[in-house]
Amino acid sequence: MLDTVRQIETPEGVSLRLHAAGAIPRAHAWLIDFGLRAIAAFVLLAILGTLGRTGMGIGMLVLFAVYWIYSVPFEVWADGQTPGKRMIGLRVVNSDGTPVTLLPSVVRNLLRTVDGLPGVYGVGLACCLLDPHGRRIGDIVAGTMVVHVLGRGALAEVPQEVAEAPATPLRLEEQEAIVAFAGRSRNLHEARQRELADLLEPLTGRMGNAGLRKLVAHANWLLGRS
Structure with a gap:
């Protein structure tokens, strides 16, 4: 049961x-x-x-x-x-x-x-x-x-961005980490957001604000947004 x-x-x-x-x-x-x-x-x-x-x-x-x-x-x-x-x-x-x-x-x-x-x-x-x-x-x-039916809080918190698929396939835990980061990024200081996004430069190919926007775009794609 x-x-x-x-x-x-x-x-x-x-x-x-x-x-x-x-x-x-x-x-x-x-x-x-x-x-x-x-x-x-x-x-x-x-x-x-x-x-x-x-x-x-x-x-x-x-x-x-x-x-x-x-x-x-x-x-x-x-x-x-x-x-x-x-x-x-x-x-x-x-x-x-x-x-x-x-x-x-x-x-x-x-x-x-x-x-x-x-x-x-x-x-x-x-x-x-x-x-x-x-x-x-x-x-x-x-x-x-x-x-x-799971709560859609994370979906609602992820900023809207034009969805973009990651360049390489991601494991489930990696997908969840990206979505979680995008959903909570607004609660972090801007410098801290960029610092964390820079750690994923091998995935995004970007640094700073450009890398942050790329991660949010990937999160939107993983959530099925267009």
Whole structure:
């Protein structure tokens, strides 16, 4: 039930860490979504029930849609987050870290039938516990995973600069060091900023303010800014 970290490398040579969510936070998000669906279904059925048989027929279609389609629009068009996932701080993404698209979202949600067996997500829970990245069967088949949404404080603190890729591939710890330095540089005296940036002259090929701007440009590129 513990959360795990999945490290992947993009074609551009950038290492990413996906903090996979374990069974407990996923269960919390599911309970919230279940409660919201139950409330919505109850209200709609109460209203449609006043229409007699026609209303009940429509109500059955509504229940089907609420159960099977509820998550898909949120996952595809709301940054991979249902209301429950947003409250808990989770997101559905593809296994390579890219945003989930329509087909994988539909597949993972249709396979809830399998994960829900023999009741209360027994198969899904067992699969989450056995899989190193906490995925249920629907996630494995669809090529998706549920990850924690990490705080964006560092991103917000890094000054805006035209992004520029480093001239040489960097190890993950080197990438993290550059982003951390760029995010905290404003808290340092200007002379200290230049002093630290000069240490990375072999990477930037610049000294002084030019080297500092180069490091910030690299940090913007590592953060995916354009």
